Amino acid sequence: MCEQAANILSLPLVELAEKLREESLSPESVLYAYMGKAFTVNQEVNCVRHFIPECEQHLQKLKMQTKKGLLYGIPVSIKDHIGYKDHLSTCGFVASLDVLEEEDSVLVKVLKRQGANPFVITNVPQSLMTYGCSNSIFGQTLNPLNHRKGPGGSSGGEGALIAGGGSILGFGTDTGGSIRLPSSFCGLCGLKPTGDRLSNIGIRGPVDGILSVTTSVGPLARDVDSLVLCMKALLCDYMFQLDPLVPPMPFNEEVYMSTAPLRIGYYDTDGYFLLPPCMRRAVYETRELLQEAGHTLVHFTPPSVPYVMNELFIKGIFADGGSTLLALLGKDIVDPSLKPQVNFLRIPNLIKKSLAKIIKPWFPRLANQLNALCGVRSVKSLWEQHDKVKAYRKKFVDEWRRCKLDVILCPVLGPAFTLRYPGKLLAAVSSTMLYNVLNFPAGVVPVTTVTEDDEEVLQQYQGQYGDPWDKKLKKAVEGAVGLPVAVQCVALPWQEELCLRLMKEVETLSCKRREKKAL
Incomplete structure (x- = not known):
């Protein structure tokens, strides 16, 4: 690695962004430094799904802009299912390999408007419903700090790439910890915002329509200052115009x-x-x-919390008893890391309930989880489950x-x-x-x-x-x-x-x- 590339890779995001805006560093030198490092990291831990060829073309467009955004020239990485035009959003499923995104997600549009350059798409676990990071298409991602360990998930490719030095700012999603767990496992800072603080338009999950549990999109980086700069850049008028469901709340510096x-x-x-x-x-x-x-x-x-785990989280995620997820997996080879979860979902509900009764005296947590995995029985039951979530939120806020x-x-x-x-x-x-x-x-x-x-x-x-x-x-x-x-x-x-x-x-x-x- 040349000396200039090493110096670029050592800079914190805030300092790098400043040098790019004042033109003491060129966007090309920064992009190629990170592309080279990402390539090396990927060889070691298999965290990259693929590089985005259009990043070089986008770089030339950035240089022609008269106004430099807060993230001008910053190469950023994005999770597999954050939509990027003419690229895949697989969620780790073979069946998704022939469907290209028709347009950029709102997040990608705003990143580009603020001068950022998405250059790589990162690996995820099959289905996104686990905090491992392996699928039958792109394989297993390792933790760069210890190859016997995983990077967490489901934003595991992001965690591994940033921790390995191959990206300075990345974006993941979080339904049960999928930004926070890779951050914890890989020694990074990560933020899961309130669900609609950043736009989710153009980010597809394998199972959409879940209301009891909120999915958020958010950043991962090496330090808190990077997250702050990122949020300042994203919470802008352009995002509020593109997605009117996002509250128009700029970053509150005070x-x-x-x-x-x-x-x-x-x-x-x-x-x-x-x-x-x-x-x-x-x-x-x-x-x-x-x-x-x-x-x-x-x-x-x-x-x-035990009540929340079973009655609100698991019943919310698997309200259909896992049938939608099982249908997707039926068209695919189930990744070995996901098989334990899938095997539980495949047990018929009657047997789940019978097993739960048998094991409850010595394994109550699994018994309760088996009952929760049966899902909800009717639309009325689903409405009642949503109401229970609302009631719990009030109970927690009251205690707070x-x-x-x-x-x-x-x-x-x-x-x-x-x-x-x-x-x-x-x-x-x-x-x-x-x-x-x-x-x-x-x-x-x-x-x-x-x-x-x-x-x-x-x-x-x-x-x-x-x-x-x-x-x-x-x-x-x-x-x-x-x-x-x-x-x-x-x-x-x-x-x-x-x-x-x-x-x-x-x-x-x-x-x-x-x-x-x-x-």
């Missing part, structure tokens, strides 16, 4: 830049899935840093207000799982799925790494129930010394700026602590 002390709720477990010791340690260490910085930390207990919270600090699933384990542990996403059901903005920030002490403490891990899922979780996260450990930051709907403010504070305090330890 909220983000405020230094007023915050009242922060925190918890280290949701009462459904006890996360590994290192993830809970990260919450407590971050809590101490925030307290020392003058914020007020109060313990918060998220209400009824009773505690007088500004934001919440909580754990996120991690560290990175050994390959093939995500498909065996769908229920482990409780820490992230909660905020899709609630439709709250939530972001992930890496704060530390797994230590030898963490590995030793892990050997004593019994989990929430001591059942087979807890044992699998322990095996999934073993052998992670040196891998990133993150925390999750949450705000109320439409308060992305406040969420980002907490993320920035956490990032700054954690960096200072690491610098002190290094002295």
Whole structure:
């Protein structure tokens, strides 16, 4: 790699964008530096679905624009199903290989208007309904930090490419943690906004029309400043014109830049899935840093998470008992990493219910999940399920207000799982799925790494129930010394700026602590 390319790749996004706008760097040199690095990273971890040939042509159009956007000349990566004209949106399905997008998604249109240059489309798991990253077309994506581990999913190709240095800003989607889990597994910052804060037009899922659980599109990057610049660029008049369903709310600089002390709720477990010791340690260490910085930390207990997991999340995602997904998979070769989930869906409902009764005394979580996977019985039942989601959101907000919270600090699933384990542990996403059901903005920030002490403490891990899922979780996260450990930051709907403010504070305090330890 030449010296100039190495220098370009080392620059943070904010600095790179500034150099491009002032023309001390050319857009060509930046694009080719990232294309070369992405090619190398892809050879190692198989994270790229394909490069976008039109990126060179688009670059010439950018140079002719009289007004330089906030992301002028920045090469960006996009997830497989974010629509790009004349390209595929496969969701990891063979059946989608002959359907080309007729136009760019709104996200891509706005990125181009702001000067960004989408140059690569990244890999996803088959169906997007898992947090692994493998499909029968493009294969398995590995974690660049440890090839025995996965990058998370379903925006796993994004996580791997950015963590490997092959992209500086990427875009994924999140229905149960699909931005936040790759960020956690790969040591990145990622933001899941409120569902309609950014436009979803032109982003297709394998199963559309789900209302109980909100899907969001959002950015992944190396640092919080990059996410902030991205949100400033996207929350513009052009997006509001293209998609009138998006509230016309530009980025609120005043909220983000405020230094007023915050009242922060925190918890280290949701009462459904006890996360590994290192993830809970990260919450407590971050809590101490925030307290020392003058914020007020109060313990918060998220209400009824087991109920949310089964009755609202799983029944919302699989309201049809999984029949739509199974029909798609029936036209395809089921990827091995997805088979455990698919096998459960294929069990007839009568047998699911009978099995649930038998195993409930010793494996209650699986019993409840089997019942939930039966779906809902009628349109009336679906309406009732939607109403339950609405009622839970009110219950959660009432508790939030009773505690007088500004934001919440909580754990996120991690560290990175050994390959093939995500498909065996769908229920482990409780820490992230909660905020899709609630439709709250939530972001992930890496704060530390797994230590030898963490590995030793892990050997004593019994989990929430001591059942087979807890044992699998322990095996999934073993052998992670040196891998990133993150925390999750949450705000109320439409308060992305406040969420980002907490993320920035956490990032700054954690960096200072690491610098002190290094002295």
